[in-house]
Amino acid sequence: MTNILRLGTRGSALALAQSRGIAALLEAHGWSVSLQVIRTTGDTVTELPLARIGVKGLFVTEIEQALLSGAIDVAVHSLKDLPGAMPPALCLAAVPRREDPRDVLVGRTAPTLELLRTGAVVGTSSLRRRAQLLAVRPDIVVIDVRGNLDTRLRKLDVGDYDALCLAAAGLHRLGLAARITAYLEPALLVPAPGQGALAIQTRADDTRARQAVAVLDDPETHAAIRAERAVQAALGGGCSVPLGVLAEMHATGLSVIAVLGSDMGQPLLRVAATGSEAPEILGKQIARALWALGAEGIPGITAPDD
Numbered sequence: 246m247t248n249i250l251r252l253g254t255r256g257s258a259l260a261l262a263q264s265r266g267i268a269a270l271l272e273a274h275g276w277s278v279s280l281q282v283i284r285t286t287g288d289t290v291t292e293l294p295l296a297r298i299g300v301k302g303l304f305v306t307e308i309e310q311a312l313l314s315g316a317i318d319v320a321v322h323s324l325k326d327l328p329g330a331m332p333p334a335l336c337l338a339a340v341p342r343r344e345d346p347r348d349v350l351v352g353r354t355a356p357t358l359e360l361l362r363t364g365a366v367v368g369t370s371s372l373r374r375r376a377q378l379l380a381v382r383p384d385i386v387v388i389d390v391r392g393n394l395d396t397r398l399r400k401l402d403v404g405d406y407d408a409l410c411l412a413a414a415g416l417h418r419l420g421l422a423a424r425i426t427a428y429l430e431p432a433l434l435v436p437a438p439g440q441g442a443l444a445i446q447t448r449a450d451d452t453r454a455r456q457a458v459a460v461l462d463d464p465e466t467h468a469a470i471r472a473e474r475a476v477q478a479a480l481g482g483g484c485s486v487p488l489g490v491l492a493e494m495h496a497t498g499l500s501v502i503a504v505l506g507s508d509m510g511q512p513l514l515r516v517a518a519t520g521s522e523a524p525e526i527l528g529k530q531i532a533r534a535l536w537a538l539g540a541e542g543i544p545g546i547t548a549p550d551d
Contacts, residue, residue, distance in 0.1 A: 249277045250457060253308045256282040262418050263443055264321045267341070273482045277395045281317050308481055309335060312446060319452045320446040324439030324470060325412075329478030330510050331446070338455045339445040339462035340470050344414035344442035346491060348374060348429045351416075352408040353401050355424035355454030358433075365407035368397065374410045376487040376506025377434045380513050394419060408511035410434075416439040435504040438473035440464055465494040468524050475528025478529055480505075480540065481547035490531070492524070499524060504530050507543045514538045 250271060254264035255284030261280075268278035279333040285307045285455070290381035304326040311317045313334060324340065347511050353413040355361045358381065369375060375387045390397050390406065394415055410429070416422050445461060469492035476490045487506030492499050505514040520527045533548040540546050 248275060249279060249280055250316040250319050250454065251279050253283050253311050253320045254366075255285055255308070256303060259319075259394060259415050259419055266418075266447065267443065267461065268322050269339055270341075271457065274460055276457055279312070282548040283311055283317075285311055286490055292348045301505040302414040307340070308369070309446070311472075312448060315466045318447065319458060320444075320449065321523075322444040322446065323415075324444040325437040327439065327444050327474075328362050329474055329481070331436075334449055336449040336455070337444055337467075337470075339458040340467040341443050341461045341464040342463040343469070344441040347415045347426045347431065348410055348434045348436060348440075349411045349416065350408050350410060350429060351398070351401060352426040353404070357383060358408075358429065360428065361407060363462065366405075367408045367410055368406040368483070369402065369411075371437070372485065372487040373437055373489050373504075373506065374434065376513065377489065377493060377504060378410060380506075381433060386442055391436040393420065398424065412436070412440055431491050431502060436478045436491050438488065439470055441493075458529040468485045468492075468499065470493055471524035472501050472528040472531075475525040476501070476503055476532045476535075477533035479529050480535065480551040481545065486543070486545040490528075492528075495519070497521065497543075499527055501527060501531050505535050505540055505543065505546075507539070514540060 252264060252268055254260050264280055268280060271278050274427060305322050306319045312320050313332060313431050326375045346506045350358055363384045367378060367385055367387050369387060370389055370391055376385050390400060397409055400406060414427060416425055445458045447458065458475060472492040473490040489504040492501040498519055500519040503518045514535050518527065518531055528551060536549055
């Protein structure tokens with residue numbers, strides 16, 4: 246049996262850094278890893294805001310197709326890019342220990358959200374961040390910014406924005422943590438489902454690949470991710486829905502906080518719960534609670550199954 250694994254990844258600097266990290270871990274367990282760079286729809290369509298493209302799986306679909314066709318054995322994604330439901334022939338074979346899930350501010354004219362001037366321009370590609378930022382600071386202007394991290398930071402540095410709102414994990418993984426001027430705690434800004442975590446995906450029937458990556462799985466992170474994805478899947482949410490969910494494991498079970506945005510000017514829907522039941526059950530309970538609070542009227546949201 247060959248010990249070569251073909252690993253599919255996007256070609257951005259962040260995706261390559263993440264995939265090379267996973268490859269190094271697999272190689273430490275005796276595997277030879279060949280990286281296969283795959284261009285996705287999200288990489289090709291760079292001018293439109295993510296929410297306007299209106300397609301789920303913008304950064305994963307082509308990689309999943311390569312996995313289904315047998316062109317690659319393993320796929321590595323940023324977990325927040327993975328839609329709530331995946332093709333039945335594929336599985337989430339491992340979730341390594343999570344990086345910092347928080348959002349951060351990279352400020353140019355002020356270091357924190359509180360100190361930004363009235364009318365300050367904040368760049369983000371996320372409807373979730375937009376809804377929560379405006380709930381805290383309705384006097385700022387939040388506009389879309391696309392491109393890789395280097396491109397976004399360059400736009401900030403030339404004065405296009407007063408600040409950027411980004412994921413801590415990406416800056417950490419690229420050695421750019423020094424650019425962070427403030428960490429935004431989940432009580433203020435709830436992260437995207439899966440933010441800070443990586444998804445290692447294989448074909449469900451590929452025993453060899455599944456066993457190879459199983460050693461990289463972190464059970465506590467994986468349980469938290471299962472709860473977060475259950476909320477997302479139950480509501481039918483994708484990148485066009487401003488949904489934030491964060492689950493954390495404690496001695497008494499999982500604690501989950503979730504926030505759902507609505508039309509600009511409408512209050513956020515917020516739910517928190519702790520339970521010892523299966524992550525999927527707790528996640529579905531959270532989704533039902535959000536629905537009961539008024540999620541029915543939010544575009545892109547579907548009713549949780551009974």
